[in-house]
Structure formats: C-alpha cells, structure tokens
Amino acid sequence: MITVNGVNKSFGAAHVLQDVTFSIQPGLMTGFVGGNGAGKTTTMRILLGVLTPDSGSIEVDGAPITPDYRAGIGYMPEERGLYPKMTVLDQLVYLGRLHDMSGRAAKTRALALLERLGLGERAGSRLEELSLGNQQRAQIAAALVHDPVALVLDEPFSGLDPNAVDTTVQVLRETADTGIPVLFSSHQLDVVERLCDELVILADGRVRAAGSRDELLAAHAVPEWELVTASDTGWVRSAPGVEVLSFDGGRVRFRASSEAAAQAVLTDAVGRGTVHRFGPVTRTLHEIFTEVTR
Structure with a gap:
C-alpha cells in the first residue's frame, strides 16, 4: 500500500x-x-x-x-514523453532494457502490450506517424512494459x-x-x-x-426519490412530509422527510394507476464532485 x-x-x-x-x-x-x-x-x-x-x-x-x-513505478505523464522519431516498438524495448529486462523479454512484452492495446499493426511506425490517440496508447504501453x-x-x-x-480500461483493470x-x-x-x-x-x-x-x-446521500407513473403526478405536491424538486407530467422528483413518507407516496401512486418506476435517487460522481469542490 x-x-x-x-x-x-x-x-x-x-x-x-x-x-x-x-x-x-x-x-x-x-x-x-x-x-x-x-x-x-x-x-x-x-x-x-x-x-x-x-x-x-x-x-x-x-x-x-x-x-x-x-x-x-510505471508513470505516464500528462505531457507525452516518448521520442517522435523512434518506432513504437524500438522505444518500448529501450525503456524495458532501462529496467534491466533482456532485449528478448522486452520485445516480447512490448509486442504483447501493443497487440492488447490495438497497436499491433503500428509497432514499426514512428511515433510521429501515429494519431494523438494512438500516441496516448503507446504512452500507456511505455508505463506498463517493465511490469511495474x-x-x-x-x-x-x-x-x-x-x-x-x-x-484501455480493460488493460488497466x-x-x-x-x-x-x-x-x-x-x-x-x-x-x-x-x-x-x-x-x-x-x-x-x-x-x-x-x-x-x-x-x-x-x-453524500440525499433523501431524494423519483416516481414515474402513467398518469399525472401533480398530487405529490400536497403529500405530507414531501417537497417536490422537479415535476413533469408523470415524472416527479421529491425530497421526503422520512422513508415512510416516501413509501406513502408510492402507496398512493399505486392506487391511482400504473407505476413505471419508483426508488431513491442515486447520485453521480459529478454531483458529489460539484458539491465538495464548491
């Protein structure tokens, strides 16, 4: 650790x-x-x-x-740091040998990584000949070549x-x-x-x-719920213990004072018609990030 x-x-x-x-x-x-x-x-x-x-x-x-x-440690800087005139394979082998790998082991490892990252056919290309996205993948291979x-x-x-x-996500995982x-x-x-x-x-x-x-x-959980029904949900605005946050026909998002108050809304909705979806609102990382960095 x-x-x-x-x-x-x-x-x-x-x-x-x-x-x-x-x-x-x-x-x-x-x-x-x-x-x-x-x-x-x-x-x-x-x-x-x-x-x-x-x-x-x-x-x-x-x-x-x-x-x-x-x-x-395998490090990939934000600014690309590979040599533009060298072929992708040659510089991966070079970097592997700097970490005490044999030439054969470095080449085997480099070719396997390039194949896994979708660059197998570009192993002999100079870095400057690659698109920016492919240069990024080559940089990731450089961070991985020595089994960090x-x-x-x-x-x-x-x-x-x-x-x-x-x-890339699969390779990193x-x-x-x-x-x-x-x-x-x-x-x-x-x-x-x-x-x-x-x-x-x-x-x-x-x-x-x-x-x-x-x-x-x-x-960073919030007591917010979402209800989606086949009929109008305007009645939720008068439900006890509930504050409506957004409302659009059959969809309503609301804050409840307790889970019991939220479940009471569901019970009422079932009595009024078909309920398509009901449950607590799951926050996204973007919402949490915005909240904690204000």
Whole structure:
C-alpha cells in the first residue's frame, strides 16, 4: 500500500498542497480527480520523487518509499514523453532494457502490450506517424512494459475515442488485478466512476473527499426519490412530509422527510394507476464532485 501522508508543497507564495493525505491500496484502481490547478500533478510528481515536499511523507507498507521502489513505478505523464522519431516498438524495448529486462523479454512484452492495446499493426511506425490517440496508447504501453510495481497515470484517457477508452480500461483493470496499486487522474468523471474502486477528490490543494464509491455515495446521500407513473403526478405536491424538486407530467422528483413518507407516496401512486418506476435517487460522481469542490 502506498500512503501519501500529510504532504504540503508551496511554490513561492502559492501553497499548492495542504496536508494531502490518502492511500492507494494494492490491487485497486484509485481515481484522483480535481479541477485544473487542484494539485493532482504536483502530488504525483512528489510521489515519484520528481519534486520534494515541504513537509509530509510518502510511505510503502508503512516504511519510507525507497529509490528502488520509485524506479519500479510505471508513470505516464500528462505531457507525452516518448521520442517522435523512434518506432513504437524500438522505444518500448529501450525503456524495458532501462529496467534491466533482456532485449528478448522486452520485445516480447512490448509486442504483447501493443497487440492488447490495438497497436499491433503500428509497432514499426514512428511515433510521429501515429494519431494523438494512438500516441496516448503507446504512452500507456511505455508505463506498463517493465511490469511495474505500481502505476501512476496522469490523464491516461485524454484524446482516446470511446472504443480505445474501453480497451484501455480493460488493460488497466487486468493490471490492477495482479495486485499492484494504481493511481490515475482524469477529468472524465464518467470513466472514473465506471473504473475506479477508490476515489480521492482534490480541490485547492486539499483532499475534500476520499473513499470507495459506495462510501462516498453514502456520505453524500440525499433523501431524494423519483416516481414515474402513467398518469399525472401533480398530487405529490400536497403529500405530507414531501417537497417536490422537479415535476413533469408523470415524472416527479421529491425530497421526503422520512422513508415512510416516501413509501406513502408510492402507496398512493399505486392506487391511482400504473407505476413505471419508483426508488431513491442515486447520485453521480459529478454531483458529489460539484458539491465538495464548491
């Protein structure tokens, strides 16, 4: 387990990280979300040793992170860092050999990754000949080629079309399932919600919320319900213990003072005609993100 523990970082008068604390569990996908300038990339660079925190620490299984462990992390920066004139395969083999892989092992691993990511036919192409989306997939392969001890990915889905996102999600999930910790940042909250096991929401350099998706949903739950019927639902506005939030013919969303008050609405609706749908409103990550980062 990797732990970011009370990390602070300033650049001049700008205090960009303030007591940032969270953990990245082995075998789990941790989504790191926040607006531009929230401090995500700075946190990742401190984790990797590129930047030094003003205070706080990075630990692995309760002990200070070592240079050897950091060297084994697979990192994908937001800004692409591969060589545009080299072929995709040659630079993946080169990166693998920098991690003490044999040439044969690096080539076998690189070809398997490229095939898995849908780039098998472009292995011999120079990076500059690829589309931006395919360059992004090559960058992901570069982070994975040496069988990393952990993955840190900064905006891995940027520039990918929906099919490429699905393929990349599958590859990252398979990687996490081997037992390594995975941290990734993304502005695509729908992908984060679908992919991640744990969430860390950062705003203004502070952790505003952290935990599993279910924990965050429970912590930010609201007593809201939705009813959809075959007939008009205007009568709900006069139901006891109910505040109507939105209303459109046979669909109504409301806040109830208790579950009993909500169930009373359902009982009344059944007596009035066909009920198509009734239940509590499930909040989205986007709604929670908007709430905690205000």
